[in-house]
Amino acid sequence: MLGQLTGLNLNPLLAAIKLTPKDKIVSVKEVGIADSNFIITHLIKKIFQNNEKLCFVTFHNTLNHYQIVGKKLGYDLTGKVTSGDAVILDMLKLIEENILNEDYGFVENTGAFIENLFRDIEQKTEVLANSKSNQEHTYLVIDDLSHLLDLGISIEFIIRFITWCCNLKDDSISVIVNNHVSTYEANGDLLPKDIILSNSLSYISDLDIQVSPLKTGRSNEVSGIITLARPGEETTELHYKAYDRGIKTFNPGESLMNLLK
Amino acid sequence: MYGTYAKTMLKYFIAEGVVCKHSIFLASQDSSPHEVIREIPAVIHFDPDSSFDFAEPKVSDSKMKIAFRYENLPTHDNEDKHINLGHFYDLTKPMPLADIENTDIYYWNGCRVENGVSAFSNPAYNDLLRQIKTKIKEDRFFLKDNPSKKSILRIAVHSLGSPLWLPMKNSLHSVDSSKDLDMFIFCMRALVRSALAVAVITIPSHLYHENALERCIHSSDISIRLQSFAGTELETNKALSEYHGFFQLIKLAPINSFASKHPGSIEYVFKLRRKKFVIDKLHLPPDFEDDSDRKKKKLSLLDVMGQVGSY
Known part of the structure:
Protein backbone atom coordinates (compact mmCIF):
# COMPACT_ATOMS: atom_id res chain seq x y z
CA MET A 1 0.00 0.00 0.00
CA LEU A 2 2.73 2.43 0.96
CA GLY A 3 4.60 1.57 -2.20
CA GLN A 4 1.70 3.08 -4.07
CA LEU A 5 1.80 6.18 -1.90
CA THR A 6 5.35 6.96 -2.88
CA GLY A 7 4.74 6.15 -6.53
CA LEU A 8 5.24 8.95 -9.03
CA ASN A 9 1.71 9.43 -10.28
CA LEU A 10 -0.49 7.91 -7.61
CA ASN A 11 0.33 10.07 -4.66
CA PRO A 12 -3.06 10.69 -2.96
CA LEU A 13 -1.82 13.72 -1.03
CA LEU A 14 -0.66 15.51 -4.17
CA ALA A 15 -3.86 14.47 -5.91
CA ALA A 16 -5.82 16.13 -3.10
CA ILE A 17 -3.73 19.33 -3.10
CA LYS A 18 -3.90 19.76 -6.91
CA LEU A 19 -1.11 22.33 -7.15
CA THR A 20 -1.19 24.24 -10.43
CA PRO A 21 1.06 26.99 -11.85
CA LYS A 22 -1.91 29.34 -11.35
CA ASP A 23 -1.43 29.08 -7.57
CA LYS A 24 0.89 32.07 -7.21
CA ILE A 25 0.90 32.16 -3.41
CA VAL A 26 0.49 29.01 -1.33
CA SER A 27 0.32 29.27 2.45
CA VAL A 28 1.05 26.16 4.54
CA LYS A 29 -0.02 26.70 8.13
CA GLU A 30 1.26 24.36 10.83
CA VAL A 31 -0.81 24.49 14.01
CA GLY A 32 0.59 23.61 17.44
CA ILE A 33 2.38 20.28 17.67
CA ALA A 34 1.38 19.15 14.16
CA ASP A 35 4.20 18.87 11.63
CA SER A 36 3.58 20.25 8.16
CA ASN A 37 7.02 19.47 6.81
CA PHE A 38 5.62 16.60 4.74
CA ILE A 39 3.45 19.04 2.75
CA ILE A 40 6.57 20.98 1.74
CA THR A 41 8.50 17.83 0.78
CA HIS A 42 5.53 16.51 -1.20
CA LEU A 43 5.12 19.82 -3.04
CA ILE A 44 8.83 19.74 -3.91
CA LYS A 45 8.25 16.26 -5.35
CA LYS A 46 5.48 17.70 -7.50
CA ILE A 47 7.75 20.57 -8.63
CA PHE A 48 10.49 18.19 -9.74
CA GLN A 49 7.96 15.81 -11.28
CA ASN A 50 6.84 18.65 -13.58
CA ASN A 51 10.48 19.55 -14.38
CA GLU A 52 10.12 22.94 -12.76
CA LYS A 53 12.74 24.98 -10.90
CA LEU A 54 13.07 25.41 -7.17
CA CYS A 55 14.56 28.11 -4.93
CA PHE A 56 14.45 26.67 -1.40
CA VAL A 57 14.96 28.83 1.72
CA THR A 58 15.40 26.58 4.78
CA PHE A 59 15.02 27.82 8.36
CA HIS A 60 13.65 24.79 10.15
CA ASN A 61 15.47 21.63 9.07
CA THR A 62 18.92 20.76 7.80
CA LEU A 63 19.62 19.92 4.18
CA ASN A 64 20.40 16.38 5.27
CA HIS A 65 16.82 15.96 6.52
CA TYR A 66 15.31 17.23 3.25
CA GLN A 67 17.66 15.01 1.26
CA ILE A 68 16.74 11.83 3.22
CA VAL A 69 13.00 12.55 3.14
CA GLY A 70 13.26 13.50 -0.55
CA LYS A 71 14.91 10.14 -1.32
CA LYS A 72 11.96 8.40 0.36
CA LEU A 73 9.64 10.29 -1.99
CA GLY A 74 11.77 9.49 -5.00
CA TYR A 75 13.74 12.65 -5.76
CA ASP A 76 17.35 13.65 -5.21
CA LEU A 77 17.54 17.23 -3.93
CA THR A 78 21.33 17.58 -3.99
CA GLY A 79 21.33 16.04 -7.46
CA LYS A 80 18.88 18.71 -8.58
CA VAL A 81 21.13 21.40 -7.06
CA THR A 82 24.11 19.99 -9.00
CA SER A 83 22.13 19.89 -12.23
CA GLY A 84 21.07 23.54 -11.75
CA ASP A 85 17.35 22.80 -11.30
CA ALA A 86 17.34 23.91 -7.69
CA VAL A 87 19.15 26.40 -5.46
CA ILE A 88 19.16 26.31 -1.70
CA LEU A 89 19.57 29.15 0.79
CA ASP A 90 20.54 27.37 3.99
CA MET A 91 19.55 29.89 6.67
CA LEU A 92 20.33 27.58 9.60
CA LYS A 93 23.92 27.46 8.37
CA LEU A 94 24.01 31.24 7.96
CA ILE A 95 22.76 31.78 11.52
CA GLU A 96 25.27 29.29 12.91
CA GLU A 97 28.09 31.05 11.03
CA ASN A 98 27.00 34.43 12.39
CA ILE A 99 27.09 33.44 16.05
CA LEU A 100 30.80 34.28 16.56
CA ASN A 101 30.75 37.33 14.28
CA GLU A 102 31.10 40.57 16.17
CA ASP A 103 28.46 42.41 14.17
CA TYR A 104 25.77 39.67 14.32
CA GLY A 105 24.33 40.64 10.96
CA PHE A 106 20.80 39.39 11.56
CA VAL A 107 20.23 40.87 14.97
CA GLU A 108 21.87 44.28 14.85
CA ASN A 109 19.94 45.53 11.88
CA THR A 110 16.93 43.41 11.15
CA GLY A 111 15.89 45.60 8.19
CA ALA A 112 19.24 45.06 6.49
CA PHE A 113 19.05 41.32 7.18
CA ILE A 114 15.67 41.08 5.46
CA GLU A 115 16.89 43.18 2.51
CA ASN A 116 19.99 41.01 2.10
CA LEU A 117 17.89 37.86 2.25
CA PHE A 118 15.54 39.18 -0.41
CA ARG A 119 18.43 40.30 -2.63
CA ASP A 120 19.88 36.78 -2.38
CA ILE A 121 16.52 35.24 -3.33
CA GLU A 122 16.11 37.70 -6.22
CA GLN A 123 19.56 36.89 -7.55
CA LYS A 124 19.10 33.10 -7.26
CA THR A 125 15.67 33.14 -8.91
CA GLU A 126 17.07 35.23 -11.77
CA VAL A 127 19.80 32.65 -12.34
CA LEU A 128 17.14 29.92 -12.36
CA ALA A 129 14.94 31.94 -14.72
CA ASN A 130 17.80 32.43 -17.17
CA SER A 131 18.53 28.71 -17.31
CA LYS A 132 14.99 27.57 -18.07
CA SER A 133 12.96 27.23 -21.19
CA ASN A 134 9.85 29.40 -21.67
CA GLN A 135 7.23 27.01 -20.34
CA GLU A 136 8.94 26.23 -17.07
CA HIS A 137 7.76 27.65 -13.81
CA THR A 138 9.90 28.60 -10.78
CA TYR A 139 8.84 27.98 -7.18
CA LEU A 140 10.19 29.87 -4.19
CA VAL A 141 9.69 27.67 -1.10
CA ILE A 142 10.26 29.08 2.41
CA ASP A 143 10.28 26.66 5.39
CA ASP A 144 9.37 28.21 7.75
CA LEU A 145 8.77 31.95 7.73
CA SER A 146 7.76 32.27 11.41
CA HIS A 147 11.38 31.66 12.50
CA LEU A 148 12.06 35.23 11.41
CA LEU A 149 10.01 36.23 14.48
CA ASP A 150 12.43 34.25 16.68
CA LEU A 151 15.28 36.31 15.25
CA GLY A 152 13.61 39.45 16.57
CA ILE A 153 12.50 40.70 13.15
CA SER A 154 9.39 42.83 13.38
CA ILE A 155 6.15 41.75 11.76
CA GLU A 156 6.21 44.84 9.50
CA PHE A 157 9.55 43.78 8.00
CA ILE A 158 8.37 40.18 7.51
CA ILE A 159 5.20 41.28 5.72
CA ARG A 160 7.26 43.66 3.58
CA PHE A 161 9.59 40.76 2.76
CA ILE A 162 6.69 38.55 1.70
CA THR A 163 5.27 41.38 -0.42
CA TRP A 164 8.62 41.67 -2.21
CA CYS A 165 8.74 37.90 -2.76
CA CYS A 166 5.22 37.87 -4.19
CA ASN A 167 6.12 40.68 -6.57
CA LEU A 168 9.33 39.23 -7.94
CA LYS A 169 10.03 40.50 -11.45
CA ASP A 170 9.46 37.20 -13.16
CA ASP A 171 5.73 36.45 -13.51
CA SER A 172 6.32 32.73 -13.70
CA ILE A 173 7.36 32.54 -10.04
CA SER A 174 5.10 31.06 -7.37
CA VAL A 175 5.71 31.34 -3.64
CA ILE A 176 5.07 28.52 -1.16
CA VAL A 177 5.40 29.63 2.47
CA ASN A 178 5.33 27.35 5.49
CA ASN A 179 4.48 29.05 8.78
CA HIS A 180 3.87 27.87 12.31
CA VAL A 181 1.19 29.12 14.68
CA SER A 182 0.66 28.30 18.31
CA THR A 183 -2.64 27.12 19.64
CA TYR A 184 -3.01 29.72 22.37
CA GLU A 185 -5.89 32.10 22.60
CA ALA A 186 -5.46 35.82 22.00
CA ASN A 187 -4.46 37.68 25.12
CA GLY A 188 -6.65 40.76 25.41
CA ASP A 189 -6.96 42.84 22.25
CA LEU A 190 -3.55 41.91 20.86
CA LEU A 191 -3.21 38.92 18.57
CA PRO A 192 0.06 36.98 18.89
CA LYS A 193 2.55 37.87 16.15
CA ASP A 194 2.62 34.39 14.61
CA ILE A 195 -1.16 34.47 14.18
CA ILE A 196 -1.06 37.95 12.57
CA LEU A 197 1.58 36.66 10.15
CA SER A 198 -0.35 33.51 9.37
CA ASN A 199 -3.66 35.36 8.87
CA SER A 200 -1.94 37.80 6.50
CA LEU A 201 -0.53 34.91 4.48
CA SER A 202 -3.89 33.12 4.34
CA TYR A 203 -5.54 36.34 3.18
CA ILE A 204 -3.28 36.76 0.16
CA SER A 205 -2.92 33.08 -0.74
CA ASP A 206 -4.47 31.31 -3.72
CA LEU A 207 -4.25 28.02 -1.88
CA ASP A 208 -4.32 27.80 1.91
CA ILE A 209 -3.22 24.48 3.42
CA GLN A 210 -3.53 23.94 7.15
CA VAL A 211 -2.11 21.00 9.08
CA SER A 212 -3.41 20.69 12.62
CA PRO A 213 -3.48 18.07 15.37
CA LEU A 214 -6.69 16.28 16.31
CA LYS A 215 -8.93 18.46 18.44
CA THR A 216 -9.61 15.58 20.82
CA GLY A 217 -6.01 14.62 21.55
CA ARG A 218 -3.88 11.89 20.03
CA SER A 219 -4.79 8.74 18.17
CA ASN A 220 -2.81 5.78 16.87
CA GLU A 221 -4.85 5.71 13.65
CA VAL A 222 -4.93 9.40 12.72
CA SER A 223 -1.95 11.77 12.95
CA GLY A 224 -3.86 14.97 12.24
CA ILE A 225 -6.10 17.02 9.96
CA ILE A 226 -5.29 18.66 6.63
CA THR A 227 -7.57 21.51 5.55
CA LEU A 228 -7.38 22.74 1.95
CA ALA A 229 -8.99 26.06 1.06
CA ARG A 230 -9.09 28.11 -2.13
CA PRO A 231 -10.85 31.49 -2.31
CA GLY A 232 -14.43 31.01 -3.51
CA GLU A 233 -14.30 27.22 -3.26
CA GLU A 234 -15.52 24.79 -0.67
CA THR A 235 -13.01 23.84 2.02
CA THR A 236 -11.80 20.23 1.96
CA GLU A 237 -10.94 18.48 5.21
CA LEU A 238 -8.88 15.30 5.24
CA HIS A 239 -7.43 13.14 7.96
CA TYR A 240 -3.92 11.80 7.53
CA LYS A 241 -1.68 9.19 9.02
CA ALA A 242 2.08 9.65 8.78
CA TYR A 243 4.24 6.57 8.24
CA ASP A 244 8.02 6.44 8.07
CA ARG A 245 8.02 6.42 4.28
CA GLY A 246 4.79 8.15 3.29
CA ILE A 247 1.51 9.79 4.15
CA LYS A 248 -1.89 8.18 3.89
CA THR A 249 -4.94 10.45 3.56
CA PHE A 250 -8.59 9.63 4.03
CA ASN A 251 -11.90 11.36 4.61
CA PRO A 252 -12.90 12.00 8.23
CA GLY A 253 -14.36 8.80 9.69
CA GLU A 254 -12.79 6.52 7.10
CA SER A 255 -9.87 5.52 9.31
CA LEU A 256 -12.08 2.85 10.87
CA MET A 257 -12.16 1.13 7.47
CA ASN A 258 -8.37 0.98 7.50
CA LEU A 259 -8.50 -0.72 10.88
CA LEU A 260 -10.82 -3.43 9.60
CA LYS A 261 -8.66 -4.23 6.57
CA MET B 1 8.31 23.32 41.34
CA TYR B 2 11.83 24.63 41.97
CA GLY B 3 13.20 22.54 39.09
CA THR B 4 14.18 19.58 41.32
CA TYR B 5 12.98 16.88 38.96
CA ALA B 6 14.34 18.56 35.82
CA LYS B 7 17.69 18.94 37.57
CA THR B 8 17.69 15.22 38.40
CA MET B 9 17.07 14.35 34.75
CA LEU B 10 19.88 16.71 33.74
CA LYS B 11 22.22 14.96 36.19
CA TYR B 12 21.41 11.62 34.54
CA PHE B 13 22.21 13.18 31.14
CA ILE B 14 25.59 14.44 32.40
CA ALA B 15 26.40 11.17 34.24
CA GLU B 16 25.74 9.18 31.05
CA GLY B 17 28.17 11.53 29.27
CA VAL B 18 30.86 10.89 31.89
CA VAL B 19 30.39 7.10 31.64
CA CYS B 20 30.45 7.15 27.82
CA LYS B 21 33.51 9.46 27.80
CA HIS B 22 31.71 12.18 25.88
CA SER B 23 32.69 15.84 26.16
CA ILE B 24 30.37 17.92 28.33
CA PHE B 25 29.45 21.60 28.33
CA LEU B 26 27.65 22.45 31.55
CA ALA B 27 26.02 25.85 31.97
CA SER B 28 24.14 27.14 34.98
CA GLN B 29 23.61 30.48 36.66
CA ASP B 30 21.25 29.30 39.41
CA SER B 31 23.67 26.92 41.07
CA SER B 32 27.39 26.61 40.46
CA PRO B 33 28.09 24.12 37.64
CA HIS B 34 30.91 22.68 39.78
CA GLU B 35 28.33 21.89 42.44
CA VAL B 36 26.00 20.28 39.90
CA ILE B 37 28.80 18.03 38.65
CA ARG B 38 29.62 16.93 42.23
CA GLU B 39 26.01 15.78 42.61
CA ILE B 40 25.83 13.54 39.52
CA PRO B 41 24.97 9.94 40.42
CA ALA B 42 27.41 7.03 40.35
CA VAL B 43 26.99 4.28 37.81
CA ILE B 44 26.01 0.81 39.04
CA HIS B 45 25.83 -2.41 37.09
CA PHE B 46 22.29 -3.49 37.89
CA ASP B 47 18.90 -1.89 38.35
CA PRO B 48 18.75 -1.08 42.11
CA ASP B 49 15.11 -1.96 42.72
CA SER B 50 13.79 -3.42 39.55
CA SER B 51 10.14 -4.24 39.93
CA PHE B 52 9.59 -5.29 36.33
CA ASP B 53 10.40 -8.53 34.71
CA PHE B 54 11.30 -7.72 31.15
CA ALA B 55 11.41 -11.32 30.01
CA GLU B 56 8.77 -12.65 27.63
CA PRO B 57 5.34 -12.20 29.15
CA LYS B 58 4.29 -15.34 30.96
CA VAL B 59 1.08 -17.00 30.01
CA SER B 60 -1.15 -17.30 33.02
CA ASP B 61 -1.86 -20.87 34.20
CA SER B 62 -5.29 -20.08 35.55
CA LYS B 63 -8.19 -20.97 33.29
CA MET B 64 -10.68 -18.23 32.54
CA LYS B 65 -14.32 -19.23 32.59
CA ILE B 66 -16.04 -16.13 31.27
CA ALA B 67 -13.42 -14.02 29.51
CA PHE B 68 -11.81 -17.11 27.95
CA ARG B 69 -10.97 -15.19 24.77
CA TYR B 70 -8.36 -13.22 26.69
CA GLU B 71 -6.82 -16.29 28.32
CA ASN B 72 -3.65 -16.55 26.27
CA LEU B 73 -3.08 -12.87 25.69
CA PRO B 74 0.05 -11.33 27.23
CA THR B 75 -0.59 -8.98 30.13
CA HIS B 76 1.78 -6.27 28.81
CA ASP B 77 1.67 -4.48 25.46
CA ASN B 78 3.99 -5.93 22.86
CA GLU B 79 5.62 -2.52 22.51
CA ASP B 80 6.81 -2.75 26.09
CA LYS B 81 10.08 -4.39 25.12
CA HIS B 82 13.03 -3.57 27.29
CA ILE B 83 15.85 -1.93 25.39
CA ASN B 84 19.32 -2.03 26.84
CA LEU B 85 20.18 1.61 26.42
CA GLY B 86 22.45 3.54 28.77
CA HIS B 87 23.42 2.60 32.30
CA PHE B 88 21.87 2.37 35.73
CA TYR B 89 22.68 4.99 38.35
CA ASP B 90 22.33 5.26 42.10
CA LEU B 91 21.17 8.71 43.19
CA THR B 92 22.42 8.14 46.74
CA LYS B 93 26.06 7.81 45.65
CA PRO B 94 28.01 10.58 43.92
CA MET B 95 30.10 9.84 40.82
CA PRO B 96 33.78 9.16 41.85
CA LEU B 97 35.90 12.28 41.42
CA ALA B 98 38.49 10.34 39.39
CA ASP B 99 35.88 9.62 36.69
CA ILE B 100 34.83 13.27 36.58
CA GLU B 101 38.43 14.48 36.36
CA ASN B 102 39.08 12.17 33.42
CA THR B 103 36.21 13.72 31.45
CA ASP B 104 36.45 16.79 29.27
CA ILE B 105 34.01 19.18 30.98
CA TYR B 106 33.59 22.89 30.27
CA TYR B 107 31.90 24.91 32.99
CA TRP B 108 29.95 28.11 32.30
CA ASN B 109 28.46 30.10 35.17
CA GLY B 110 27.83 33.47 33.55
CA CYS B 111 30.37 35.32 35.74
CA ARG B 112 32.49 36.71 32.92
CA VAL B 113 29.72 38.07 30.74
CA GLU B 114 30.63 41.35 29.09
CA ASN B 115 27.99 44.00 28.54
CA GLY B 116 28.49 44.34 24.81
CA VAL B 117 25.88 45.25 22.20
CA SER B 118 23.78 42.27 21.27
CA ALA B 119 20.30 41.39 20.17
CA PHE B 120 19.60 39.68 23.48
CA SER B 121 18.38 41.94 26.26
CA ASN B 122 20.47 39.92 28.70
CA PRO B 123 24.05 39.51 27.37
CA ALA B 124 24.41 36.16 29.19
CA TYR B 125 22.48 34.45 26.37
CA ASN B 126 24.87 35.86 23.79
CA ASP B 127 27.93 34.87 25.81
CA LEU B 128 26.66 31.32 26.35
CA LEU B 129 25.99 30.85 22.61
CA ARG B 130 29.48 32.10 21.76
CA GLN B 131 31.15 29.87 24.34
CA ILE B 132 29.27 26.82 23.06
CA LYS B 133 30.26 27.62 19.49
CA THR B 134 33.91 28.16 20.52
CA LYS B 135 33.90 24.76 22.28
CA ILE B 136 32.39 23.05 19.22
CA LYS B 137 34.89 24.77 16.94
CA GLU B 138 38.02 24.14 19.04
CA ASP B 139 37.23 20.49 19.72
CA ARG B 140 36.22 19.92 16.09
CA PHE B 141 32.65 18.75 16.64
CA PHE B 142 31.30 20.46 13.50
CA LEU B 143 30.03 18.03 10.87
CA LYS B 144 32.02 19.91 8.23
CA ASP B 145 35.24 19.14 10.19
CA ASN B 146 34.66 15.45 9.42
CA PRO B 147 36.14 14.40 12.77
CA SER B 148 38.10 11.15 12.86
CA LYS B 149 37.00 10.20 16.39
CA LYS B 150 33.22 9.96 16.46
CA SER B 151 32.31 11.37 19.83
CA ILE B 152 29.63 13.86 20.78
CA LEU B 153 29.40 17.00 22.84
CA ARG B 154 26.67 16.95 25.49
CA ILE B 155 25.46 20.46 26.25
CA ALA B 156 23.55 20.71 29.53
CA VAL B 157 21.93 24.04 30.40
CA HIS B 158 20.29 24.20 33.80
CA SER B 159 17.30 26.46 34.50
CA LEU B 160 17.53 28.70 31.45
CA GLY B 161 15.19 31.68 31.65
CA SER B 162 15.13 31.70 35.47
CA PRO B 163 15.12 35.12 37.24
CA LEU B 164 18.90 35.27 36.79
CA TRP B 165 18.37 35.40 33.01
CA LEU B 166 15.86 38.24 33.08
CA PRO B 167 16.25 41.27 30.79
CA MET B 168 18.65 43.97 31.92
CA LYS B 169 17.44 47.20 33.55
CA ASN B 170 17.35 49.45 30.52
CA SER B 171 15.86 46.86 28.25
CA LEU B 172 12.66 47.50 26.33
CA HIS B 173 11.43 43.96 26.91
CA SER B 174 9.05 43.19 29.71
CA VAL B 175 10.06 40.81 32.49
CA ASP B 176 7.79 37.97 31.44
CA SER B 177 8.76 38.21 27.78
CA SER B 178 10.26 35.06 26.32
CA LYS B 179 11.88 36.89 23.38
CA ASP B 180 15.43 36.13 24.50
CA LEU B 181 14.54 32.50 25.09
CA ASP B 182 12.94 32.14 21.64
CA MET B 183 16.00 33.55 19.90
CA PHE B 184 18.42 31.54 22.03
CA ILE B 185 16.68 28.21 21.39
CA PHE B 186 16.47 28.91 17.65
CA CYS B 187 20.17 29.84 17.46
CA MET B 188 20.99 26.72 19.50
CA ARG B 189 19.01 24.68 16.97
CA ALA B 190 21.15 26.10 14.16
CA LEU B 191 24.33 25.39 16.12
CA VAL B 192 23.56 21.89 17.39
CA ARG B 193 22.11 20.69 14.08
CA SER B 194 25.41 21.49 12.34
CA ALA B 195 27.57 19.64 14.86
CA LEU B 196 27.94 16.30 16.59
CA ALA B 197 26.26 17.70 19.65
CA VAL B 198 23.09 17.31 21.65
CA ALA B 199 21.67 19.89 24.04
CA VAL B 200 19.36 19.33 27.00
CA ILE B 201 17.97 22.59 28.35
CA THR B 202 15.76 22.83 31.41
CA ILE B 203 13.42 25.82 31.69
CA PRO B 204 11.37 26.69 34.80
CA SER B 205 8.20 27.08 32.73
CA HIS B 206 5.97 27.88 35.72
CA LEU B 207 7.64 31.31 35.87
CA TYR B 208 6.24 32.17 32.44
CA HIS B 209 2.81 32.69 30.99
CA GLU B 210 1.23 29.35 30.13
CA ASN B 211 1.81 29.70 26.39
CA ALA B 212 4.98 31.80 26.39
CA LEU B 213 7.19 28.84 25.53
CA GLU B 214 5.32 27.76 22.39
CA ARG B 215 8.04 29.14 20.11
CA CYS B 216 10.75 27.36 22.12
CA ILE B 217 8.83 24.09 21.70
CA HIS B 218 8.60 24.71 17.96
CA SER B 219 12.36 25.28 17.70
CA SER B 220 13.22 22.14 19.70
CA ASP B 221 13.17 18.52 18.53
CA ILE B 222 12.01 16.94 21.76
CA SER B 223 9.95 18.70 24.37
Missing part, protein backbone atom coordinates in the same frame (compact mmCIF):
# COMPACT_ATOMS: atom_id res chain seq x y z
CA ILE B 224 9.15 17.16 27.76
CA ARG B 225 7.04 18.73 30.49
CA LEU B 226 7.40 17.57 34.08
CA GLN B 227 4.20 18.56 35.85
CA SER B 228 4.58 18.10 39.59
CA PHE B 229 1.54 17.17 41.67
CA ALA B 230 2.87 19.16 44.63
CA GLY B 231 0.65 22.08 45.48
CA THR B 232 -2.12 21.02 43.08
CA GLU B 233 -5.36 19.15 43.70
CA LEU B 234 -3.78 16.05 42.14
CA GLU B 235 -1.56 15.76 45.22
CA THR B 236 -4.40 14.17 47.20
CA ASN B 237 -5.70 12.01 44.34
CA LYS B 238 -5.46 8.40 45.55
CA ALA B 239 -4.95 6.99 42.05
CA LEU B 240 -1.80 9.12 41.67
CA SER B 241 -0.55 8.88 45.24
CA GLU B 242 2.37 6.65 44.27
CA TYR B 243 3.80 9.25 41.90
CA HIS B 244 5.22 12.74 42.03
CA GLY B 245 4.03 14.13 38.71
CA PHE B 246 3.10 13.73 35.06
CA PHE B 247 5.87 13.12 32.53
CA GLN B 248 4.37 14.64 29.38
CA LEU B 249 6.08 14.02 26.08
CA ILE B 250 4.81 17.12 24.32
CA LYS B 251 6.78 16.89 21.10
CA LEU B 252 8.91 14.32 19.33
CA ALA B 253 9.79 15.79 15.95
CA PRO B 254 9.96 13.50 12.91
CA ILE B 255 13.57 13.87 11.80
CA ASN B 256 14.66 12.20 8.56
CA SER B 257 11.18 10.68 8.40
CA PHE B 258 7.49 11.57 8.00
CA ALA B 259 6.24 9.91 11.15
CA SER B 260 6.98 10.98 14.68
CA LYS B 261 7.87 8.24 17.16
CA HIS B 262 5.45 9.75 19.66
CA PRO B 263 3.69 6.96 21.59
CA GLY B 264 0.26 8.51 21.05
CA SER B 265 -2.28 8.70 23.81
CA ILE B 266 -0.26 6.89 26.50
CA GLU B 267 0.25 8.94 29.65
CA TYR B 268 3.39 8.68 31.73
CA VAL B 269 4.03 9.53 35.36
CA PHE B 270 7.27 9.91 37.27
CA LYS B 271 8.47 9.32 40.79
CA LEU B 272 11.71 10.39 42.41
CA ARG B 273 12.69 7.49 44.63
CA ARG B 274 15.66 7.44 46.98
CA LYS B 275 17.97 5.73 44.50
CA LYS B 276 16.45 6.42 41.11
CA PHE B 277 14.09 8.53 39.03
CA VAL B 278 11.32 6.27 37.73
CA ILE B 279 9.08 6.90 34.70
CA ASP B 280 6.04 4.62 34.41
CA LYS B 281 3.01 4.29 32.20
CA LEU B 282 -0.05 5.56 33.97
CA HIS B 283 -2.56 2.81 34.73
CA LEU B 284 -5.61 3.96 36.62
CA PRO B 285 -6.65 1.47 39.31
CA PRO B 286 -10.12 -0.12 39.25
CA ASP B 287 -12.86 2.13 40.53
CA PHE B 288 -13.68 0.16 43.73
CA GLU B 289 -14.30 3.17 45.91
CA ASP B 290 -16.75 4.80 43.60
CA ASP B 291 -18.58 1.53 43.39
CA SER B 292 -19.14 1.41 47.15
CA ASP B 293 -20.12 5.08 47.09
CA ARG B 294 -22.62 4.35 44.38
CA LYS B 295 -24.14 1.52 46.47
CA LYS B 296 -24.45 3.85 49.44
CA LYS B 297 -26.14 6.46 47.28
CA LYS B 298 -28.48 3.82 45.89
CA LEU B 299 -29.41 2.70 49.41
CA SER B 300 -30.02 6.24 50.61
CA LEU B 301 -32.12 6.87 47.51
CA LEU B 302 -34.20 3.78 48.33
CA ASP B 303 -34.61 5.10 51.88
CA VAL B 304 -35.89 8.40 50.54
CA MET B 305 -38.20 6.64 48.12
CA GLY B 306 -39.43 4.44 50.96
CA GLN B 307 -40.13 7.51 53.03
CA VAL B 308 -41.92 9.15 50.12
CA GLY B 309 -43.94 5.96 49.59
CA SER B 310 -44.94 5.82 53.23
CA TYR B 311 -46.45 9.28 53.17
